[in-house]
Amino acid sequence: AQSVAQPEDQVNVAEGNPLTVKCTYSVSGNPYLFWYVQYPNRGLQFLLKYITGDNLVKGSYGFEAEFNKSQTSFHLKKPSALVSDSALYFCAVRAPGTYKYIFGTGTRLKVLA
């Protein structure tokens, strides 16, 4: 069965500092991995995905994520956080040949000015 864990309910970081939002997954086979962001009272917006190839994936708004197969992780990163990055972030996984996206419980990122 597929599953995703986001171990931190909330991450606080000072503006200008690097940020990391953690995600680990469990899936049979090579996974497809996704990060989404949700602003208040809005739907989820796609940030980036890993399908295959380079373990470092770059996405929207300066975000990137590192795929680590041995640790079954897909952590979201940004070199320099902005106050406007404050939002709810979701990691999702999809097993090969399947249609379902399985989401984590979300991590609230708070960037402090």
Added chain:
Amino acid sequence: NAGVTQTPKFQVLKTGQSMTLQCAQDMNHNSMYWYRQDPGMGLRLIYYSASEGTTDKGEVPNGYNVSRLNKREFSLRLESAAPSQTSVYFCASSEGAGGSEAFFGQGTRLTVV
């Protein structure tokens, strides 16, 4: 290009009432999904439709029914609403299986009293 459109945006129901949440996408996507979002629980899949003419249960299907009316439209019906169905409901669509990302609607906030 509207993407994924959900109606209504807000709804209050009394226990036992029925209603249908509507979803339409204009991206010619094959697959469509219904999720519910509850605090601390992330997004949980209710039902999905891999392609026109097919529907399958997700993690939390009890109390819901769906209809894939055509390639564009995927509706979610609550036959007899219960307070436990108070939630934010999101519709999403994707091209199909594999590494394609899902696109989300803006959500329907449903309160059952």
